Amino acid sequence: MKIGIAGGTGGMGEGFALRWCQKHDVIVGSRDAQKARDAAENYTRTAKQTYGNIAGSISGNDNISFTNDIDVLILSIPYEFIDDTCGKLTGKLRDDCIVVSPIVPMARTEAGFVYIPLEQGKEQAAEMVADKLPPRSRVVSAFHTISESKLKNLQQSLDADTFICGDDQNVIAKLKNLVDEISGLRPLYLGPLALAYQAEILTPMVLNAAKRNKLKNPGVKLV
Numbered sequence: 172m173k174i175g176i177a178g179g180t181g182g183m184g185e186g187f188a189l190r191w192c193q194k195h196d197v198i199v200g201s202r203d204a205q206k207a208r209d210a211a212e213n214y215t216r217t218a219k220q221t222y223g224n225i226a227g228s229i230s231g232n233d234n235i236s237f238t239n240d241i242d243v244l245i246l247s248i249p250y251e252f253i254d255d256t257c258g259k260l261t262g263k264l265r266d267d268c269i270v271v272s273p274i275v276p277m278a279r280t281e282a283g284f285v286y287i288p289l290e291q292g293k294e295q296a297a298e299m300v301a302d303k304l305p306p307r308s309r310v311v312s313a314f315h316t317i318s319e320s321k322l323k324n325l326q327q328s329l330d331a332d333t334f335i336c337g338d339d340q341n342v343i344a345k346l347k348n349l350v351d352e353i354s355g356l357r358p359l360y361l362g363p364l365a366l367a368y369q370a371e372i373l374t375p376m377v378l379n380a381a382k383r384n385k386l387k388n389p390g391v392k393l394v
């Protein structure tokens with residue numbers, strides 16, 4: 172598959188690229204094409220050091236140029252920039268391209284980390300993405316409680332669950348396959364996209380508990 176990662180120069184983007192390049196052609200996206208190419212070179216070096224040869228590849232480009240030629244788009248950008256970034260992608264994706272939101276709308280307050288839609292009455296991230304990049308059926312959400320440092324650490328099995336939301340079972344099945352390729356990560360279907368807030372809201376909760384109990388990069392697992 173061809174997997175494009177908008178905002179792929181960030182920590183999560185690096186983790187996704189390193190995990191999926193074993194089998195897939197990953198294109199790291201950035202607002203700046205040269206920054207994306209530099210990141211792709213670094214990730215490729217890391218991947219080859221770890222895996223030896225890789226069956227897939229990692230390349231870099233600006234967030235927009237590769238969008239008409241990918242099977243999956245990971246929107247690995249902060250919540251604040253959904254509108255702007257998706258606006259630039261409108262009409263550019265193939266009709267069958269799956270769009271994945273790992274986006275957590277989160278802010279820091281005196282009390283701790285909080286979920287922006289609850290605090291500020293704004294939309295949940297996955298709904299915002301679906302509004303901007305129709306059809307809604309292609310949008311799925313996952314990976315909200317996966318820490319970037321664990322995702323990037325290829326020696327580490329994640330030993331965690333991730334909750335998937337989406338409206339189309341074929342799209343969900345494809346995302347589940349991608350999740351299964353990440354060592355130790357179990358995909359759990361949570362429900363339609365309208366429930367994505369239940370996964371998004373877990374992240375500020377986990378971070379508050381981690382900080383106050385000195386836990387390093389904890390994840391979530393149903394037992």
Ligand SMILES: NC(=O)c1ccc[n+]([C@@H]2O[C@H](COP(=O)([O-])OP(=O)(O)OC[C@H]3O[C@@H](n4cnc5c(N)ncnc54)[C@H](OP(=O)(O)O)[C@@H]3O)[C@@H](O)[C@H]2O)c1
Binds near residue numbers: 178180248252319
């Ligand atoms: N970090 C985690 O552990 C974690 C865990 C679970 C979920 N998430 C979610 O996953 C997503 C990515 O996380 P991250 O930590 O990798 O994010 P990040 O490092 O804060 O940002 C990712 C990329 O977004 C791009 N970006 C920054 N400002 C932008 C703007 N104004 N417009 C468009 N793009 C912009 C940057 O790429 P360029 O400068 O190259 O364009 C940046 O490298 C976020 O939505 C986050 O909530 C993160």
